[in-house]
Amino acid sequence: MKINAPFVEKILTAFIKEELGKFGFKKGIIGLSGGLDSAVCASLAARALGSKNVIGLMMPYGEGFGPDLNDARAVARQLKIDARLIDIAPMVDAYFIRNPTRDLLLKGNKMARERMSILYDWSARERALILGTSNKTELLVGYGTIHGDLACAINPLGDLYKTQVRALAVHLGIPESLRAKAPSAGLWAGQTDEGELGLSYTELDEILKHLVDGRESPEEVIARKFPKTQVKKIAGLIRNSEFKRQMPPIAKISPRTIGHDFLYPYDWDK
């Protein structure tokens, strides 16, 4: 799980700068939740692009997110980036008044997509590319809302496990108060990732590292004395979330089809 944090910082800041530059952008925009991942991403962006070229969009739902909003503000202040506040309650409430539900997951997903919608709007207004903040752990277990927080232009954190993001956060000087917070998807008040997943990020990441980086079978990982139920559960989460990591399949009927045999690099001519 160990990373050489200064080297990782160097790679990721170069990635942000180079990718934005290739597509003619100087500015980056990030949804600042008050959590660790968006703070790390904003810190990398500020180093890569300069503070004045980074916009942090804080999009709480009404009043219930007071402490997180304060943390998001503190990150923006520390990094000297441009922070803007947009309360998503009026838009989200307007929808749910007409389509009521008690399902917190439905509400949370709608909020995540509302934030995505606002981010893309501000991306166009400010000519700023959206930097995604989903880490490798979340991406692998599908812990994100498709077309919500998973949506972005580039993702600097997507190959770092949560525990590695924490190590990078220490190197980047993210305050201890923020690093010590229980990670939360913020779908509802009081939600924590580890509570919902039923195991700690440290355990989760160790298991993922064997399954994914080590290309081991669940049986091989269980043989390393990891709990059988948890390994099976994680393997199932990976398998069942593949749809969140890929473009939707296109039915092939012609000789040449997007995604099948029409294959161009993302960085074409860049």
Next chain:
Amino acid sequence: MKIALAQIAPTLGNIATNLDLHLDLIEKARRAKADILVFPELSLTGYKLRDLVERAALNPQTSKTFKKLREAGRDLDMVVGFVEEKPQERGQFYNSAAFLHKGSILHIHRKVFLPNSGMFEELRFFAQGRNIRAFDSPWGRSGMLICRDFLHLNANYLLFADGAEISITISAAPGRGVAGEKGFATSRMWELIGETVARLTTSVVIYCNRVGFEDGAAFAGGSFIFDPYGHKVAQAPYFDPAFLLAEIDLGDIRKARKAMTFKRDDKPEVTLANMERIVRSYED
């Protein structure tokens, strides 16, 4: 012999932009009085071309891009990487390296070992080269390999058996593994193999890798030169663009081969006889 390595980040699929970059570096190498300038794998086109391969393909004998390189390189040798379409094999595309001497093409190597697993998919888009052979350059008998070729024992052995004293590898090797103290874990692998090949073949080993990102993958840089004793003569930084200049004494090849008689004592006929036996005994 003064060697220049161009550790560059080509623009993916834009030959005109890359040609300008090559011409700038040729001028820089000329001013530095380099004898040879080595560019990385697919230096004229970028690496992850996929369906752009056919658009990037050219015939070095007739291409205007090569004409400009040849004109610019009249007083300097160079190695460039490009996508080749031979006139007699139209519709087949090779990942090739050309050695240019005084404006003419002395040798072309077509990548034999196309990586096609994990993050690599070269066999999907390229034809496989069939030959690994040394050639006579103004600096002595030389051989060229492209990236993964260099990681195959037999590729290095064939150049050695064919008399190469200078081994030039051009590369587009992405970096992987960030737990170590310096650079990517994969860079350490290249360096270990570079040193090993230099020692085992008592040859000068030149390795030019690229930098920059393509679709999120970072190329690791860290280009290097080993002398025939396996001592590192020079190394470019990891990950950052660089123009590396280094002087090597070609007289060291003779000295190293007197001291370490691997070449004198080699038995290619033993290799040949046993390889025939081994290959014939293969079963499906």
